[in-house]
Each structure stands twice: as C-alpha cells, then as structure tokens.
Amino acid sequence: VEIPVLPDTLAASVPVAEYLDRLTAALGPHGFEPGNTQVALSICRDEMTQQLSHEVEMRWGPAFAIGGLGGFPSSGSTGWAACLSHVPDQGRGMLLAIGLAHIGVEPDGSTGTYHRPWMAGSAPTCGALGAILHSWHEELPGEDLSDHELHTLRTALEDAGGRPEDMLAATHVTARRILELLVDQISELEPWDRMDVAAFAGIQVHTPAGVGTGDRILHTGGGLLDARGLEEVDL
Ligand SMILES: [Zn+2]
Numbered sequence: 001v002e003i004p005v006l007p008d009t010l011a012a013s014v015p016v017a018e019y020l021d022r023l024t025a026a027l028g029p030h031g032f033e034p035g036n037t038q039v040a041l042s043i044c045r046d047e048m049t050q051q052l053s054h055e056v057e058m059r060w061g062p063a064f065a066i067g068g069l070g071g072f073p074s075s076g077s078t079g080w081a082a083c084l085s086h087v088p089d090q091g092r093g094m095l096l097a098i099g100l101a102h103i104g105v106e107p108d109g110s111t112g113t114y115h116r117p118w119m120a121g122s123a124p125t126c127g128a129l130g131a132i133l134h135s136w137h138e139e140l141p142g143e144d145l146s147d148h149e150l151h152t153l154r155t156a157l158e159d160a161g162g163r164p165e166d167m168l169a170a171t172h173v174t175a176r177r178i179l180e181l182l183v184d185q186i187s188e189l190e191p192w193d194r195m196d197v198a199a200f201a202g203i204q205v206h207t208p209a210g211v212g213t214g215d216r217i218l219h220t221g222g223g224l225l226d227a228r229g230l231e232e233v234d235l
Helices: 016-030 051-060 076-085 127-133 145-159 167-188
Strands: 037-042 063-065 093-104 195-206 215-226 229-232
Touching: 016 051, 016 093, 016 195, 016 215, 037 051, 037 076, 051 063, 051 093, 063 076, 076 167, 093 167, 127 145, 127 167, 145 167, 167 195, 167 215, 167 229
Parallel strands: 037 063, 037 093, 093 195
Antiparallel strands: 195 215, 215 229
C-alpha cells in the first residue's frame, strides 16, 4: 500500500527509523549514549502506537512507560521519581523523554481515523482525542478518578486555548501540550545535579502502509532541558 499524500501539517514527518537516527545524531554531541541514557516514553495506550517502543528500545535500551491516553505523561510525580531513579549513575547519567501524540491516516489522505486490518471499518485515531472532540458540548462531570486520563487530556487541550473541533488541529495542540507537560513535570523534580535531560515531542502518523511498519514521526519541538528551561535542538 502506498503512503497517501499527507496534509501539509504532517508532510515533514519521516519514517520512524529516520526520526530515531536524527535524534541519536542530534544528542550524541551532547553526550547522550545508549549506555548512559534512560528513556522515558510518553505514547498513547493504543496498540497502534506500541511498535515504537520496540524500535526505541532496540537503540536506547528498555524504556520507562510514562504515557497515558493521548500520549500525555500520566505517571504523576511518583512515576517520574521512579523513572529518574533508573537513570544510569556510573558517571553522569542522561534522561531522554520522548512524548508523542498520534493520528491515523486513511488511504485517501484524510486524517483522524484509521482502518485496522482486523476491523470491518475505520475507528477514530487517536480514540481518546476523538472522544474529547465529541465531548465539548458537555460539562466535565467533576473529578472522576476512573477516567482521570481523559480529564487530564481534555483540560490540557482547553488550557492550550480553546476547544479544537478538528482531529488534525487537536493532534498538533496535543503534541505542543505534551512537550510543555514533560518540561514542567521533569523540572518540578529538579534533577539537574544528577543528570542531563533532553525532552522531545512530536506526532506519530499511522499510514495505511502497515500497522507499525507504516508509521512516520513528525518532530514538533524539543531539545536540552536544564534549570534555565528548554533549549531547542534541531532534528
Ligand atoms: Zn490514542
């Protein structure tokens, strides 16, 4: 199956392997190596996203799963503390946080749904984001611990300025918010004396070329993070 023409705002996406190559090349000069780096991976729970974990782990070693629905970091400070405590401590350790929103692409190039080959029809992808776009006309029913990730996702989108109606637009807002949350949450723990930190965000693009194998990644932002804030690094 050929990859359809992608919308302009996803056109700069690259195959997963190329994205990871660029990340490795960009971070190498800053001392990030597989032997000294712990990855924190914040991707959606959807099975469509999970192939990426394996590809990241082939390069960087086992990754700490920090992500919840929509790709938002969902572990809370306890999860982050556990993750940070696993950063290699023989010499200066490195934390590499990667957070990704995700979106499906159909054979005709339309976005926001994906046809999983084992299903009769297409389904919203990201499903959590789709649910939120359908929930704007409803008020949040108060804090509901059984659905706290959806609350977090919806609130994060609203905080980013409005209620996007379109999946593609909402996915871009999600990627931007994921990076902001990675930066805020890691910075809160002030790990600077113990490790160097890099944080990157983007969008996993699921093309019809194959589940996992047809994925591309759009880099949307990120770089080196320290007490002064985020210093962007080009990929
Ligand atoms: Zn999802």
